[in-house]
Amino acid sequence: MGCYNCHGQPPLKNAPTMARLAEKAAKSRGDEAALKKRAEALRAGALRRPIAAHQRLSPEAAELLIRWLSEGAP
Numbered sequence: 001m002g003c004y005n006c007h008g009q010p011p012l013k014n015a016p017t018m019a020r021l022a023e024k025a026a027k028s029r030g031d032e033a034a035l036k037k038r039a040e041a042l043r044a045g046a047l048r049r050p051i052a053a054h055q056r057l058s059p060e061a062a063e064l065l066i067r068w069l070s071e072g073a074p
């Protein structure tokens, strides 16, 4: 879905690496409510800047990706 275009190694400009995203998401591991909240924030463009690739995600896809990240992006 193009995530690695920005979050790859090296990352695009100021985008965090996948490892960094996984580290952040891991704080919500096992916490369903927190994972949902992170997924919604991503989709809603509630970060410092809105990113089209984030906002295009369906609620299901966003949640799946956050869950995957929270497990260390295996």
Ligand code: HEC
Pocket: 001, 002, 003, 004, 005, 006, 007, 012, 014, 015, 016, 021, 024, 038, 042, 047, 048, 049, 051, 053, 054, 057, 065, 069
């Ligand atoms: C056009 C570049 C770009 C693409 C493509 C992109 N991202 Fe991002 N993403 C960013 C940037 C930049 C940030 C940091 C935003 C900020 O902190 O303001 C970010 C932040 C994030 C965060 C951190 C949210 C948080 O809680 O801080 C997650 C998770 C994330 N992206 C997941 C994804 C996933 C999954 C995809 C693929 C569907 C994706 N991104 C595609 C640029 C991108």
